[in-house]
Amino acid sequence: MAAAALAKLLGKNLDIRLVESETIGTVGVGEATIPTLHLFHQLLGIDEREMMAATNATFKLGIAFENWKETGQDYIHSFGAAGKDCWACNFSHFWVRGRELGIAHDIGDYTREHLAARMGRYAVSPRSERTHAYHFDASLYAKYLRTLAEKYGAVRIEGKIDQVQLDHHSGYIQSLRLENGETLEGDLFIDCTGFRGLLIDQALHTGFDDWGHWLPCDRAVAVQTGKSENPVPYTRSIARESGWQWRIPLQSRTGNGLVYCSHYMDEEQATKLLLKNVEGEPLNAPRVIPFRTGTRRLHWNKNCIAIGLSSGFIEPLESTSIHLIQRSIVRLLTLFPSDGIVQTDVDEYNQLIREETENVRDFVILHYKLTDRIDSEFWRHCRGMAIPESLTRRMEVFAQSGRVYQNGTELFGESSWLQVMLGQGLMPKRYHPIVDMMSEHELTNFLAGIRHQVRDTVESWPNHMEFIEHYCRSKTALV
Secondary structure, X not given: OHHXXXXXXXXXXXXXXEEEOOOOOOOOOOEEOOOOHHXXXXXXXXXXXXXXXXXXXXEEOEEEEEOOOOOOOEEEEEOOOOOOOOOOOOHHHHHHHHHHHOOOXXXXXXXXXXXXXXXXXXXXXXXXXXXXXXXXXXXXXXXXXXXXXXHOOOEEEXXXXXEEEEOOOOOOEEEEEEOOOOEEEOOOEEEOOHHHOOOXXXXXXXXXXXXXXXXXXXXXXEXXXXXXXXXXXXXXXXXXXOEEEEEXXXXXXXXXXXXXXXXXXXXXXXXXXXXXOOOOOEOOOOEEEEOOOEEEOOOXXXXXXXXXXXXXXXXXXXXXXXXXXXXXXXXXXXXXXXXXXXXXXXXHHHHHHHHHHHHHHHHHHHHHHOOOOOOOHHHHHXXXXXXXXXHHHHHHHHHHHOOOOOOOOOOOOHHHHHHHHHHOOOOOOOOOHHHHHOOHHHHHHHHHHHHHHHHHHHHOOOEHHHHHHHHOOOOHHHO
């Protein structure tokens, strides 16, 4: 992603070398994304149909959370906005009063993407709002972007890094020595070496803030299975005894995994639990991936910028990994050191990325903290754990007033916070007084009008997979 973006947007003025090795595997086994990826694709001029066909992709309209509040209770966090807001408050305040009066339906009935996810429908056109995301094969996506990067002038070098050589005076990275003896000098180095952090950590010793006390899961076991009979247009997140299971439907197969806490479950137990709860025959042996949640203390240190897993990791519950990569790249492009590295730019980059990462962290913690489950030691721990003050404030503001506290640079908007807090059982005690300007009859008509409009729109859309058949059918899906 970094090489493709830099080559396409700044490549005429840069000499870009991409060092990677075919012998080093990738973590990606099938990825779920969020709609912000459209910005990155627009910058690169990526054609949606071409990309989806090349990466075995399906559409994603949200995430279904099963058993998170209590066993047997489910909800969907969908993309798109619910209902119609007014100048003083968002739609949820009208919905809260309607719920008290017994005239409001499920909150998802007022959002097109939510209803479409449940009905298995979707379609896009050149005039469509880009409120969808994708499920795709991350390895195929990397190959697709590699082709773009090379097309725009990035030079790929096959090889492994043997040594990172520093300048003794400045402490900056001076060059990389490869295993074959070749030396590559550079002015700016982007560390995409995954959890190892070969440059940012092993060479520059940047330091790491561990968030395991808030996000206790530290392992994942992943396996691919055959194609689902009728792939749904959403990711499934199914809470288990000591973690949660993902199910990501692609055109020709399904990605499955179990994220769990090794303190409460061992590798053998996790693997058995996952294989017991997949659909279809496994296509590969289950693979265990250890991880640590947290962030580098600096994402830009000296002349090195860590992007992706090398910069830190927040578990994939809300599909934010690729988004954080994209945001890091866009921030770098806007603050690019065209005439040498300026510390004020470095500081601004680190501050912005840190704030965005912490906001995502809080949103993910919310799912664990706000639960009624007490059926296992893991869930009792999550329910009772201390949480960041920033998250406590959000929850209290919503519980007391129905308002969603948010600043303008955050990833997750009011609709996202609303759906998860309601889905996890947090209902506001009050609504905005402007809602009472409507009589009960007017409110009934207002809510019904939105619900009927949403249903009419969604019922005009085709079946999700039938649309994919003629829109972006993957060649691999035909095998």
